[in-house]
Amino acid sequence: MKAFKDSGHLFRVAAVFLVGFIAFMVLRNLLVPRSFGRYGHYRADAIAEIAALPVSYAGHQACETCHSDIVDVKNKGMHKGVACESCHGPQAKHVDDPGSVVPDKLDTSMLCPRCHQANLAKPKSFPQVDAVEHSGGAACNTCHQPHTPAIGAGGSQ
Amino acid sequence: MNITRRRMLVLLPAAAVAWKYVLAGTPEASPNYQMTEHWWAMLIDITKCIGCGSCVRACQLENHVPDGYFRTWVERYHIEDWQMEYPKVDSPDGGKNGFPAAKETGGKNFFVPKLCNHCADSPCTQVCPVGATFVSPDGVVLVDQKYCLGCRYCVQACPYGCRFINPQTQTANKCTLCYHRITKGLTTACCEVCPTGSRQLANLKDPKDPIHEFLRTHSVQVLKPYLATRSKTFYYGLDGAVR
Numbered sequence: 001m002k003a004f005k006d007s008g009h010l011f012r013v014a015a016v017f018l019v020g021f022i023a024f025m026v027l028r029n030l031l032v033p034r035s036f037g038r039y040g041h042y043r044a045d046a047i048a049e050i051a052a053l054p055v056s057y058a059g060h061q062a063c064e065t066c067h068s069d070i071v072d073v074k075n076k077g078m079h080k081g082v083a084c085e086s087c088h089g090p091q092a093k094h095v096d097d098p099g100s101v102v103p104d105k106l107d108t109s110m111l112c113p114r115c116h117q118a119n120l121a122k123p124k125s126f127p128q129v130d131a132v133e134h135s136g137g138a139a140c141n142t143c144h145q146p147h148t149p150a151i152g153a154g155g156s157q
Numbered sequence: 158m159n160i161t162r163r164r165m166l167v168l169l170p171a172a173a174v175a176w177k178y179v180l181a182g183t184p185e186a187s188p189n190y191q192m193t194e195h196w197w198a199m200l201i202d203i204t205k206c207i208g209c210g211s212c213v214r215a216c217q218l219e220n221h222v223p224d225g226y227f228r229t230w231v232e233r234y235h236i237e238d239w240q241m242e243y244p245k246v247d248s249p250d251g252g253k254n255g256f257p258a259a260k261e262t263g264g265k266n267f268f269v270p271k272l273c274n275h276c277a278d279s280p281c282t283q284v285c286p287v288g289a290t291f292v293s294p295d296g297v298v299l300v301d302q303k304y305c306l307g308c309r310y311c312v313q314a315c316p317y318g319c320r321f322i323n324p325q326t327q328t329a330n331k332c333t334l335c336y337h338r339i340t341k342g343l344t345t346a347c348c349e350v351c352p353t354g355s356r357q358l359a360n361l362k363d364p365k366d367p368i369h370e371f372l373r374t375h376s377v378q379v380l381k382p383y384l385a386t387r388s389k390t391f392y393y394g395l396d397g398a399v400r
Contacts, residue, residue: 042291046301051190053337056219057346079352086211086350090218113255115209115352120259121233121266122207126353 056090059083063091066098070147077148078127087111087146108140190340195295196361197334198389199348200368200377201270203396205355208233208268212347212356213253219335219346226321227251228332229272229347236398237264244398269392269399270356272347273298273319273332274380277387281311281320281331290329296361296389297334305329316384334358361389 038044063084064071074080085091087106094101109131118128135142143151160168208231216222216229231252235245249256252268259266275298282290282298289304290311300311305328312320312329323330335345339358343349348356359368371377371393378395379388392399 036288039294040291041288043288043301043304046303047192047293047299047336049301049303050299050333050336051340055338055341055343057215057338057343057349059338059343059349081354082352083349085215086352090215090346114211115207117255118258119208119256119266120262121235121256121268123204126207 054092056092057085058090058092058095060085062095074147077150079147079149106146108144108146109135109137112140112144112146190342192293192295194360194362195339196389197275197296197339198359198361198368198391199272199275199334199345200357200359200371200391200393202355202357203267203269203392203394205353206231206268206270207353207355208252208256209352210252210255211350211352212270213251215346215350216332217253219338220333222330223324225250226323226330228319228330229270231256232269232271232399233259233266234269234396234398235259235264235266236396241396241398265396267394267396269395270347271317271319271380272390273315273334274317274386274388274390275332275334277389278385280384280386281315284310284314286310293336297336297339298331299333299336300329300331302326302328316381316386 033043033045035044036042039047060083067084074082088103091103094103113131116128116131118130122128131140140146210231212229213227213231216227217224220228222228229251230248232246232248233252233256247256256268275292275296277292277296279292279298282292285291286308287304287306289301289306290299291301292298307322307327307329309322309329312322315331320329320331322328335343335347338345344358345356348358357368360366361368368391372391375393377391377393379391380395380399381388
């Protein structure tokens with residue numbers, strides 16, 4: 001093949017570039033994940049991976065499917081808006097296997113002051129007490145029922 | 158192999174079905190969740206926050222955040238009088254175990270819960286050299302843990318201090334707005350446990366979301382609005398001294 005005089009070296013250089021280009025495309029194809037660039041300059045599969053992580057807090061809707069009696073009691077009192085897992089902690093394992101995973105009993109003298117211990121920075125309308133002065137160290141549930149906390153509100157749980 | 162007309166008629170529909178699966182890509186973890194129908198945000202009502210630290214504890218348990226690191230935390234501000242430039246701020250262990258009684262009695266005291274602002278124009282995602290952090294199509298700033306090199310650019314770039322390097326994985330870590338929960342129809346762990354409803358997750362693309370009525374009728378701010386990050390964490394009752 002003689003396109004013009006002494007043109008052979010041009011074709012050899014072009015061949016080297018072509019091989020390099022093909023090698024680049026093959027490597028790029030192997031190394032860049034399939035989903036990279038689907039929505040932007042990132043791996044779109046990462047979104048599905050993060051979404052697939054397991055949950056620890058089941059959500060109050062899950063609790064309410066079984067414990068409707070306690071929901072009825074709670075809805076009568078000031079703790080109506082407080083979700084179950086605010087106090088009882090993460091219970092997704094209990095929801096998955098209610099028989100063998102039993103939630104811990106709670107220590108009200110430790111738990112209640114987390115919210116109700118008096119602090120100047122809390123909103124004035126929020127009910128606050130100095131726990132020691134208020135009860136002398138007695139557990140809060142000696143007098144208050146946590147699900148309907150007002151004394152004499154009629155809750156037994 | 159000779160391809161007869163009969164064989165071709167069998168193969169074509171089979172190929173069409175197979176091609177559909179090729180186009181579908183990785184199946185979504187939550188089949189009913191549509192990214193295009195969501196634009197996530199959070200509303201924080203400072204006037205309701207009691208600084209109990211439930212959100213901080215719930216976040217650490219839900220997302221396995223190592224001790225001493227925070228995806229969300231609560232700060233307590235104390236401002237004497239007119240010295241708004243010099244507020245006294247404390248946040249013992251991120252407010253995880255509540256706050257000790259305030260010593261200063263004069264002036265005002267209040268709590269400010271903080272978390273990733275999930276900015277629509279986020280400074281942190283722009284600096285990532287490998288495309289490991291991004292704003293998802295539904296408006297959540299996420300980190301691809303498999304792609305992150307741990308170079309710390311994004312940690313420096315966040316003007317709100319919301320990122321850290323996880324000492325266990327040596328990759329950037331931050332609030333995901335509980336992406337694994339909100340895509341399953343649950344609210345975030347912090348919103349779930351907030352006893353006073355101070356924190357509320359919101360979907361700005363849902364016209365029925367109560368946040369729209371709230372935003373239309375209340376004075377709401379974002380943190381550092383002058384940075385034009387288009388933050389999506391809205392604060393009601395925010396004091397000018399808060400950074």
